[in-house]
Amino acid sequence: MKTITHWIGGKPVEGTSGRFGPVYDPATGAQDKQVAFATTDEVDDAVAAAKAAFESWGTASLAKRTAVLFKYRELLDARRDEIAALITAEHGKVHSDALGEVARGMEIVELACSIPQLLKGELSTQVSTRVDVSSIRQPLGVVAGITPFNFPAMVPMWMFPVAIACGNTFVLKPSEKDPSASYRLAELASEAGLPDGVLNVVQGDKVAVDRLLEHPDIAAVSFVGSTPIAKYIQMKGIEHGKRVQALGGAKNHMLVLPDADLDFAADQAINAAYGSAGERCMAVSVVVAVGDTGDELVGKIAERAKGLKIGPGTDPASEMGPLITREHRDKVASYVSGAAAQGAEVVVDGTGYSVEGHEDGFFLGVSLLDKVPVAADAYQDEIFGPVLCVVRADTYDDAIKLINGSRWGNGTAIFTRDGGAARRFQLEVQAGMVGVNVPIPVPVGYHSFGGWKDSLFGDHHIYGNDGIAFYTQGKVITTRWPDPADSGGINLGFPSNS
Numbered sequence: 001m002k003t004i005t006h007w008i009g010g011k012p013v014e015g016t017s018g019r020f021g022p023v024y025d026p027a028t029g030a031q032d033k034q035v036a037f038a039t040t041d042e043v044d045d046a047v048a049a050a051k052a053a054f055e056s057w058g059t060a061s062l063a064k065r066t067a068v069l070f071k072y073r074e075l076l077d078a079r080r081d082e083i084a085a086l087i088t089a090e091h092g093k094v095h096s097d098a099l100g101e102v103a104r105g106m107e108i109v110e111l112a113c114s115i116p117q118l119l120k121g122e123l124s125t126q127v128s129t130r131v132d133v134s135s136i137r138q139p140l141g142v143v144a145g146i147t148p149f150n151f152p153a154m155v156p157m158w159m160f161p162v163a164i165a166c167g168n169t170f171v172l173k174p175s176e177k178d179p180s181a182s183y184r185l186a187e188l189a190s191e192a193g194l195p196d197g198v199l200n201v202v203q204g205d206k207v208a209v210d211r212l213l214e215h216p217d218i219a220a221v222s223f224v225g226s227t228p229i230a231k232y233i234q235m236k237g238i239e240h241g242k243r244v245q246a247l248g249g250a251k252n253h254m255l256v257l258p259d260a261d262l263d264f265a266a267d268q269a270i271n272a273a274y275g276s277a278g279e280r281c282m283a284v285s286v287v288v289a290v291g292d293t294g295d296e297l298v299g300k301i302a303e304r305a306k307g308l309k310i311g312p313g314t315d316p317a318s319e320m321g322p323l324i325t326r327e328h329r330d331k332v333a334s335y336v337s338g339a340a341a342q343g344a345e346v347v348v349d350g351t352g353y354s355v356e357g358h359e360d361g362f363f364l365g366v367s368l369l370d371k372v373p374v375a376a377d378a379y380q381d382e383i384f385g386p387v388l389c390v391v392r393a394d395t396y397d398d399a400i401k402l403i404n405g406s407r408w409g410n411g412t413a414i415f416t417r418d419g420g421a422a423r424r425f426q427l428e429v430q431a432g433m434v435g436v437n438v439p440i441p442v443p444v445g446y447h448s449f450g451g452w453k454d455s456l457f458g459d460h461h462i463y464g465n466d467g468i469a470f471y472t473q474g475k476v477i478t479t480r481w482p483d484p485a486d487s488g489g490i491n492l493g494f495p496s497n498s
């Protein structure tokens, strides 16, 4: 069985804990790999390597940093297929979707290539006689990232390219469920010329995460994952004096007004609800049908849902792959029967679905639930699977009240031809990312990504300008070059400008 190791100080490290996590091929259900779980000593080794590397990387010229990042971007471009294949093998998503993930991750590397522009400071001359003031931003030191299973390449790339472009060094703790993509990203960074120790990967579980949160040499922690763990990371990180950004779970609503193009809305609902088997934090999991749109819209979504091709991610004909584990698949399926018992109408039932020749794979068909009561678990919980809930609302006002009543506020979208309604929605809805006729409004790399409420804990969104702010600290320098003829003499008063 293949063992996936750590990457510390620019080389593979086997690990000594004797503890391993299973890594499955979700399309077959077979376990053909395991991942080493780090000990606290191994985490300390990674932090020590990063701390040593910071000595020179933290002051490396912008020219040197960007030369590596440009080369890295080229290597990733050449290896898109290979990285996507690693994602499909361990996560299960279809190859085209995995390629999309790699492309969106590369956007952040491209952003990081523009770091000289992004890190430019400010200068005010002659704020007082012969006095100038400049503001600069400097790296924090060693920073850590802890990432979820659902985007094993893209989410790490939301973090480390920006962090290292700013001059920090990085320790990444990827998801233990699909760790190979992160490992390969670190190997390729070395190949691009990133000095040893600037980017390290420690594989593992809570033991590794807790050590990163407690380690005195870690200055900041970026986390992406479920809400309960995000809350835990924020509290524990702050307790240990760290800067923390912790992105959590979601329940993203798509509001459809009666004037919307319902065929377009149905297509987009299908793509956003069932793409990547619903295992996206920006998946649409609730459609709010306003006025009399409900019956027609549900009919159109159901018709499309029944035609989806579900199969192994390696089959180019597959539109949707399996779920991440057998346990998760079964938990998702339980929401469908649970919703029926709690008053929802099951319009399409994907439970019990299996793929010929892949009976042990973690496959689930797609489900569509209509008239889901707000109190039902299927509405209240983040299901994180191919289950779309439809809720009916009489008016726009009822719909926005429902959305704003959700404890999450990651993404949301409105489908309409009415510019006035869309404008109201943008201003009134309580979520961090809003789409107007765009169901998955994941911001481009040069804007920042982040939710509100239980979808993000901390003060900064991730990547874009917020990413630069998160991974740097400000410094303001006040400079005077006195003229010997005008020394000012002794004055114990508070400095004032003149």
Ligand code: NAD
Binding pocket: 146, 147, 148, 149, 150, 151, 155, 173, 174, 175, 176, 204, 205, 206, 209, 210, 224, 225, 226, 227, 229, 230, 247, 248, 249, 250, 280, 281, 382, 384, 410, 451, 455
């Ligand atoms: P998860 O919270 O279970 O795991 C995320 C990371 O935390 C992993 O590296 C894991 O090893 C670690 N972890 C898990 N339990 C821990 C514990 N008790 N103590 C310390 N560390 C622990 O999340 P997941 O299942 O891998 O990913 C799916 C979740 O991530 C969903 O809730 C999804 O919405 C969310 N997500 C959010 C975003 C976003 O941008 N807001 C993006 C992607 C995924």
